[in-house]
Amino acid sequence: MDQAIEQILTLIWSPLRALDAFLAEHLPGQETAAIAAYAFYVLVILAGGLMAIGSRNLVRAMLGLILTFFGVAGMYLLLGSPFLAFMQLLIYVGAVCVLIFFAVMLTKNTNEGEEFKLPSPASAVYGLLAFILPLAVLVPLILVNAPNLKQEAIEPTDTSYLGEGLITENVVGFELISIILLVAMAGAVFLAWRRQPDKGKNQSGQNDPAKTKELRS
């Protein structure tokens, strides 16, 4: 019965597959499609970046950041690594952006963008420095390596291959990253923990059920 269904399905899709084969012969090949996709993702990333910098409103800037993350995820897809693309969305859009939103939500929503200020000269200089430093590293690297690049068709990376690499060859780096994250987490817990005794003193224990019990007795 399974085979019968499979045959019916191939019969249904056969006209479209024939059209595909026809187009594959007469249209410019995969390379043009890849370049078009690349250009599209570059545009998405740039548009997101401009939106993030240019908006007068923090939440709209955040939306630009999300757009950029989507563009970067598309780049990963184009490089044949859907695993990294989905992880990019899961971690950056699903977790990091949501957490930043959590902080932004405490700002005022007036639509005039009160938090928007033109940068002072000093911060403009720092910003320029932060822009130039990565360029100073990346541009020479690109100039040196560009002539040696080879054009190869990219095969999708197998996720199991990725996992095997993480726990055999690159296990030290992998563990170091997890230690850094652990330290960051412990630091966050410590910072949140330290304020609690002060808070109890200031409010004279009104919100503390244990203390209220003591007062009552």
Place this chain on the structure above:
Amino acid sequence: MDLSITSLAQIIIACLMVIGLMVANAVVMVYFERKTAGFIQRRPGPYEVGPRGTIQAICDSMKLLGKQLFIPGNVDWLLYFLAPVLAFFPVLLLFLPIPFGKFLTAMSVDEGILLILAFSGLGVISNILAGWSSNNKYGLLGAARAVSQSIAYEIPMIMSLLAVIFLSGSLNLSQIVEEQGSWPWQWNICVQPLAFFIYLVSLVGETNRAPFDLPEAESELTAGFHTEYSGMGFALFFLSEYANMLLVSFVCVTFFLGGWKGPFLDGFWWTFIKAYLIMMFIVWLRWTFPRVRFDQLLNINWKWLLPLSILNLWITAIVVKLL
């Protein structure tokens, strides 16, 4: 992923079918939920429109379609309109990798479950955008609750799914179903009962359903993040909420209850029967338990579900390594 008209046509047809499923699901579930609520609270529920009130839900949705889209003053109009759209459209994508039957998969992605988890993050963002942009204190409080709740419940959810992934060694949903047998004792629920329980609890938390519906608690927050939405804006939120319920039920069926496999005759009917049994369970929960307090909600997650899921993952890893 090959670029071809065939795959594009398959995805478009699948999206159209999913839209149909979403709308039909919302209409049927609204009627079913109101009737169940009536039955549990010993009242008739809807009974005026049509025989036993069956077309009540259709009339309600017609009313919603005809309503004016009202924009409150001082809202950020871009984000205000973007939020319902962002709630609705990613859900279409989430249904693509789900194997409804042996040949009923729109797009068999190797990282299927990752795709679902990645794009479900957009649902949270739409909730926040809606709450923030509508410039309303109830909306903002609802959005703040939605964030902390969904971040908290996402972790045990992923951990419990990870335990099943350890067993099957694949992120592809079709392959996870293939690993399971037709009879109930061959399903993953028998191997991973704790993971199933954790997933079932965090499923309710993730879809903002009672008893964990703090982001839209009527008695405290009017309607939470969608307080200021009317007409189609509200309808889109509503549709996506029910579609999300259906989606987590399908994922649960795929991971723990054998997917499209069932006793006697395998087929897509088993997926739907099992998924709707879980939906009935969610509805039953809503009308049986009172709403928890917000600190209780977070305590259940961080102090019980998370340690339990880590323990479960740990034991699973050791057993898989030893066998």
